Amino acid sequence: MHRKTLTELQAGLAAGDFSARELTEHFLKRIQSLDGELNSFITLTPEQALAQADAADQARAAGQAGPLNGLPLAHKDIFCTRGVRTSCGSRMLDNFISPYDATVVERLQAAGAVMLGKTNMDEFAMGSSNETSWYGPVRNPWDTGRVPGGSSGGSAAAVAARLVPAATGTDTGGSIRQPAALTGITGLKPTYGRVSRWGMIAFASSLDQAGPMATSAADCALLLQAMSGHDPRDSTSVNQPVDNYSATLDKPLTGLRIGVPEEFFPATLDDRIASTTRAALAELEKQGATLVSVRLPSVDLSVPAYYVIAPAEASSNLSRFDGVRYGYRCDDPADLEDMYKRSRSEGFGAEVKRRILVGTYALSHGYYDAYYLRAQKVRRLISNDFAAAFDNVDVIMGPTSPEQAFELGAKKDDPVTMYMADVFTIAVNLAGLPALSMPAGMIDGLPVGIQVIGNYFREAQILNVAHRFQQATNWHQKAPSFGETATAKGDA
Amino acid sequence: MALDPQALAGVAHLARLHLDAADSDALTDRLNSILGMVDRLQEADVDAVQPLAHPLDASQPLRPDAVTEQDIRDQVQALAPASEGSCYLVPKVIE
Amino acid sequence: MEKITEWETVIGLEIHVQLSTASKIFSGSSTAVGAEPNSQASLVDLAMPGTLPVLNRGAVEKAILFGLAVNAEICQRSVFERKNYFYPDLPKGYQTTQLEAPIVGPGKVDIQLENGEKKVVRIHHAHLEEDAGKSLHEEFSDAQGRGMSGIDLNRAGTPLIEVVTEPDMRSPEEAVAFARKLHGIVTSLGICDGEMSQGSMRFDVNVSVRRKGDETLGTRTETKNLNSFRFMDAAIRQEVQRQIELIEDGGTVIQETRLYNGDTQASRSMRSKEDANDYRYFPCPDLLPVVVTDADIAALRATLPELPDAREARFIDSYQLSAYDAGLLAGNRFAAAYFETAAQHSGDAKLAANWVIGDISARLNAEDIAIEQCPVSAENLGQLIQRIKDGTVSSKIARQVFDACWQGEGSPDEVIAAKGLKQMSDTGELEKIVDQIIADNAEQVAAYQAAEGGKQKKMFGFFVGQAMKLTQGKANPQQINALLQQKLAP
Structure with a gap:
């Protein structure tokens, strides 16, 4: 059952091949028997999941099945879930039982989806390896000595290992796409403002966006349909109609113009990743697309701009974690200052503190113009580069990540090298564009991901390109052998 | 531009983070490697460029002036590390 | 007295005006005063993780009305920024306010002094922001018996405009006249209830002194949170005196924030806050620019009441x-x-x-x-x-x-x-009373008739008093006067 895509499971439920309860029990069993090694979940919610599954079965019997009725999924632990611990991967929120649901959670539940639990993540989404979580690192099911990427590493690993057919993620600088690439799954970061941020714990508010992670573009389309739409509780949520993402998946690619920026193929790029990406582009050409060389000259400065803007916003967003109204408070504070400083120092991990310090510094007196303001101007240049490119092309493509899954601990002591993992994804967040990562090859037994970037609100087009590619190839169907024997036992 | 341990202490105070004296040098080095990378921003010619704060050129939606919230104190105050008599408790605030 | 002519006082004001909206600036919580602590603190007001602000139209409109009332430019694209600092009554760890692009630009207010003199006080700008909660200091302690503060967030998120004047006032009288005028404007507009004792209007005064004729301004101090005109007047007088004495004794005024205590009528320097003064303002990424069109402004202008x-x-x-x-x-x-x-x-x-x-x-x-x-x-x-x-x-x-x-x-x-307070106007009845008074007071009548003009006038009052006494004040004074004049004439 776990080898089926969300789309197939949807059909199976509709045909009555199995019930939502059976499906939920199956995946819960898989998680319980296999996740010990992966550590992809922080919290499992079996009782709630079974209750939701039963409700889904009843709704179907009553002819009131929602579009995702009975489909199991997991939420990144950055989304607030009423009555369930919402930790954001941090000791700071280890005891935080959210009093409310995020809009994304609400919408997916309203569509009939069943939440199995909350997935592991880099603390406050700050990381590209899932090693900064208070709950320990997540392991990549393709090679458990390697990282799954981050920050949505728990969701990526769980989907890749087929512990859950789909999951939600969030992407501030590549946190959906980079782990999707490193674990061989499909993940989409929508246009900024397409999916509500209400109830999604903020890292960098002008960059954060939630999106789906699954094993195919078609599955992402299904989830994104339910997640998208205007939300009056989020001022940055866009009030414009949501396209029918599944309807245009099969559209032929004839006439499609694909921009290929030379900046995404630097001399330093691993040749094998470059050639894998070019092979994928060749496949799309075969389907009638035209490759067009484009320039994104300012994208070279996207990592420095991002590492000012994101930490600056984060330093302010994380000020609310002060030990007063919820979350961690240090023992026996001597006075108010001591309470603030110890609660925050003991509650936050090293990477979070580093970014708070960088952000505080970048906003502080005398540095604002040289750092923050300058970064915002560079952000404009980057956005202009994309706008100019999109005058001439429909989508822009390249590798998702300059490297494959690396070994646990390999970059732990070198934040700057770690930050370069997002060199191809970050510019998209700065511009607010939608982008998808999907597997396009295997090197040394590890997946390689490619990125499809679209113009604003062209999620349907990105999904169409990805789906056509996946119809012609089978990279997205490759699953790690992780857990095969254990599952056999479990099923027996 | 670079941080020294003394400047770092000032920044840490602004952020209300406690720094271990023992870690201060190592942390200073790491932050300086980040700031060094970030310093590449100075290469850009941005004199005539308007800063971009939001990816989309949109304006703030306005909500009608109506009371829509209920009293949720009992539910949410259960999350507080310390509370008494309907108030959140903190070590004495001195003005 | 010499000192007063030698020195010139320079005063600028910052006034926090609570806008009388039903709900808070960024949430749908009630702004009513007097509720149980924290019963009007929603998820947004509590800065729960993942919550986001949505701007109240009423607050924006009230701010614009204020701007129109003081002949100010309305900023058609104003921006909210975050002012970052830690304080227990500030749940997000930043105040959402405006700095670079406030909604109300430069304006002016005419004031009139008691002596009839008129003067213009320029408004530098007015910006929209949120109020903080309150720290309560009484009766709380931890397990070890140490004093604790209680935090009530009902007020957190109440919309404010902060009105900032140019340093155009030269005396406490001018400052108070301006403050009263502003009070009249905001209450006439109906954008603030004007209840100063409840904190609906709070005045910060920036005071400096300089020798008459000096071009440059002296170092100013800021005295915060004055919530009555009387305290404002007293605090300014006291601060002017303090600064003059300080300078004349060879000292210098340091730029600082002072707190005036209405009970003791004394001010003191607030605990030094220079370390906290780096507020790291930056545009709030959760809020978009507030765009106001000419049509919006015209529609609001049409609703302006008489000012x-x-x-x-x-x-x-x-x-x-x-x-x-x-x-x-x-x-x-x-x-x-x-x-x-x-x-x-x-x-x-x-x-x-x-x-x-x-x-x-x-x-x-x-x-x-x-x-x-x-x-x-x-x-x-x-x-x-x-x-x-x-x-x-x-x-x-x-x-x-x-x-x-x-x-x-x-x-x-x-x-x-x-x-039975109706005035007695019956001539016959009054005449009887006058006759009786003359009869009963022969001595006074004689003295009166003998007296000179000025003295006689004074003595006349005695007879009027007697008439009023006999009628319990109900006698028509004009008639009594006429009758007495006539009957007392020699």
Whole structure:
């Protein structure tokens, strides 16, 4: 059952091949028997999941099945879930039982989806390896000595290992796409403002966006349909109609113009990743697309701009974690200052503190113009580069990540090298564009991901390109052998 | 531009983070490697460029002036590390 | 006294005006005062993880109305920023406010002093922001018995405009006149309830001194959170004195924030906060620029009520009031409305104005109530004034009637009837009384008749007093006067 895509499971439920309860029990069993090694979940919610599954079965019997009725999924632990611990991967929120649901959670539940639990993540989404979580690192099911990427590493690993057919993620600088690439799954970061941020714990508010992670573009389309739409509780949520993402998946690619920026193929790029990406582009050409060389000259400065803007916003967003109204408070504070400083120092991990310090510094007196303001101007240049490119092309493509899954601990002591993992994804967040990562090859037994970037609100087009590619190839169907024997036992 | 341990202490105070004296040098080095990378921003010619704060050129939606919230104190105050008599408790605030 | 001419005082004000919206600036919580602590603190107000602000249209419109009332430019694209600092009553760890692009740009307010002098005070700008919660210091302690503060977040997120003036005021009188004028404007607009004792308007005063003729400004101090005109006046006087003495003793004024205590009438320097002064402002990424169109502004302008200046001019023109009286009445829209009703019902605007500015104001002040709660209605005041004019009661008896009305004993006519206070105007009856007075006081009559002009005039009062005594004040004074003049003539 776990080898089926969300789309197939949807059909199976509709045909009555199995019930939502059976499906939920199956995946819960898989998680319980296999996740010990992966550590992809922080919290499992079996009782709630079974209750939701039963409700889904009843709704179907009553002819009131929602579009995702009975489909199991997991939420990144950055989304607030009423009555369930919402930790954001941090000791700071280890005891935080959210009093409310995020809009994304609400919408997916309203569509009939069943939440199995909350997935592991880099603390406050700050990381590209899932090693900064208070709950320990997540392991990549393709090679458990390697990282799954981050920050949505728990969701990526769980989907890749087929512990859950789909999951939600969030992407501030590549946190959906980079782990999707490193674990061989499909993940989409929508246009900024397409999916509500209400109830999604903020890292960098002008960059954060939630999106789906699954094993195919078609599955992402299904989830994104339910997640998208205007939300009056989020001022940055866009009030414009949501396209029918599944309807245009099969559209032929004839006439499609694909921009290929030379900046995404630097001399330093691993040749094998470059050639894998070019092979994928060749496949799309075969389907009638035209490759067009484009320039994104300012994208070279996207990592420095991002590492000012994101930490600056984060330093302010994380000020609310002060030990007063919820979350961690240090023992026996001597006075108010001591309470603030110890609660925050003991509650936050090293990477979070580093970014708070960088952000505080970048906003502080005398540095604002040289750092923050300058970064915002560079952000404009980057956005202009994309706008100019999109005058001439429909989508822009390249590798998702300059490297494959690396070994646990390999970059732990070198934040700057770690930050370069997002060199191809970050510019998209700065511009607010939608982008998808999907597997396009295997090197040394590890997946390689490619990125499809679209113009604003062209999620349907990105999904169409990805789906056509996946119809012609089978990279997205490759699953790690992780857990095969254990599952056999479990099923027996 | 670079941080020294003394400047770092000032920044840490602004952020209300406690720094271990023992870690201060190592942390200073790491932050300086980040700031060094970030310093590449100075290469850009941005004199005539308007800063971009939001990816989309949109304006703030306005909500009608109506009371829509209920009293949720009992539910949410259960999350507080310390509370008494309907108030959140903190070590004495001195003005 | 020499010092006063030698030094010049320079005053600028920052005024926090709580906008009288039903809900908070960024959430749908009620802004009502007096609720149980934290019963009006929503997920947003508590800065729960993942929550986001949505701007209240009412707050924006009220800020724009203010801008229009002070002839200010309205910024068509204003931006909210975050002012970052840690304080337990500030749940997000930043205040959402405006800095670079405030909604209200430069404007001006005309003020008038008691001596009739007029002056313009320039408004630098006014910006929208959220109020903080409150720290309560009484009765809390931890397990070890150490003092704790309680945090109530009901006020957190109440919309404010902060009005910042140029340093245009040169005396406490000017500052208070401006403050009163501003109070009149915001209450006339209906954008603030003006309840200063509740903190609805809070004044910060920036004060510096310089030698007369100096071009540059002296170092200023900021005295915070003055919530009455009286405290403001006292705090400025005290601070000016302190600064002058400091400089004359060879010291220098340091730029600092001071706190005035109304109970002790003393100010003190607040714990040094220079380390916390780096607020790291930056545009709030959760809020988009607030765009206001010409059409929005025109629509709001059309709803502007009559403002104190226009009302003052109308009172001078229509009721022939003095500029000073008109200014006093026009400043408060409730007092103005009361006056106008009383003037219409009495047919005598001048008398109505005297009553409102005199007896009624004094009585309201003594009992610490607002004119909206005045127990004597404007209609009844009008009736009372009519009874004075038609001779039913004298001015003196009228005060007695007014007291009874204040106590809730009915309308003036009811009180006059019930208490038999109607003036005696029957000439025959009064003549009898005058005759009796002359008969009973032969000695005084003789002395009177022998006296010279000026002295005689004084002695005349005695006979009037006797007449009033005998009639319990009800005698018509004009008639009594005439009769006495006639009968006492030698």
